[in-house]
Amino acid sequence: MAFRTGGPPVEPAPDQPPKYQIRGLDLFYHGGRTQVLHRVGVDIGRGLVTAVIGPSGCGKSSFLQVLNRMVDEIPGSRVEGLVELDGDNLYREDLDVVVLRRRVGMVFQAPNPFPRSIWDNVAFGPRVHGVRSRSRLNELVEASLRRAALWDEVKDRLHHPALGLSGGQQQRLCIARALAVGPEVLLMDEPCSALDPAATARIEELIGELRGQLTVVIVTHNLQQAARVADVTAFFLHGQVVEVGPTAEFFTRPRDRRTEDYVTGRYG
């Protein structure tokens, strides 16, 4: 008997290349004086939800910032090794970072809507990328808010200030804002750590719905959250990948002793 694990069955076809292919990734800060990632080699499966877990300071957030070149904004940082998005070197010199950021959206720990209306927040990205038609923008705003499971709650007050929304709604607004430009990848850095359990559950449901439509990488401190939402889980420790595997296996019989110790709380 086969049990469904929730959500649409998303299995990466064996012939499907990974969304990201990362080999021998080193990341340095402070002009090379600090190394935060060491020889990281990992594939990020296309259309899957990948959770990245590990203790504070293990390099998991830095890893996320490598995936959309946000790390470029940190003075004195340097990336070495291979990071490919759809087989294309992410760190080649002539890569258009603006185009990249449209393909790879990001949601942060604290909801950070712009101090504008709900509508303006969602329409912001498409406008930056040149969408001018009001009716087209209206369509994009509605579609994105629907995908972020926020439409029904805000459709009657689209021109109210975004900062008037609850924390959980603000976070879903930020997700809608990221979705509005049609990204292929969504990076989420602790997206629920500032939210109450009900708001957290809604975001997790939403991640489940996005599964298959785009590739999601989520950094979380909450092991149960990783277990609930992720197809694949990766464990980082001291800037290295200790173990990557299917989530169900990862949390029932991890292969590496260090993973075992971390997920059972035997690591202080």
Next chain:
Amino acid sequence: MADTRSSFHAQLQNLQDAIETMAVMVEQAIHRAVKALKDRDLALAQQVIDEDPAINQTELAIERECLRLIALQQPMAQDLRAVSTALKIITDLERMADHARDIAKIVLRMGGRPHVKPLIDIPRMAEVGQRMLRQAIDAYVRRDEAPARQLVELDDEVDHLYNQVFRELLTFMIQDPRLVQPATYLIFVGLHLERIADHATNLGEWAIYLITGQREELNP
């Protein structure tokens, strides 16, 4: 290494201790049931029957504790396996106790009449079954696969003894139809002991799962 969940891990240890206690109760029930048979001791048989509810209560208490730990502690990895293994082990232990109780009931039905033959293989089956139970629990408690893997051979021995008992009693029945009832009772006892050994093998399989995370059938 620091244990950041030491209170939870102490509760897992308590769970394991409770299972050891339950296993001792079950082993005693098997021992007494077969001793009651051998000695035609109806009082002892009655005692086994009277004590069975305590084993059932222990099973329920351990089950409640497992569900409480899952709900409140969200165990992962080896801790998750420890709780799920406990849930499965108590089911096998409880069934073994039921077989011991059923043997005791047969002893009462036989009413202290002399046996149709000297009992040799049946007490031997019980001895091996008890040894299997001890080894399986040993594997579980010490996280040691070796005693669990030896269960295969012991289970084969019990099966072999049962076949022997069955064939021998059949011969008795053919020779003297008046022995059909007492001989059938003994065949039932053999069957219960054979099932007890199967449950002990299951316990060994759960011990191996706890240690390796892999389900495998010891005696397919």
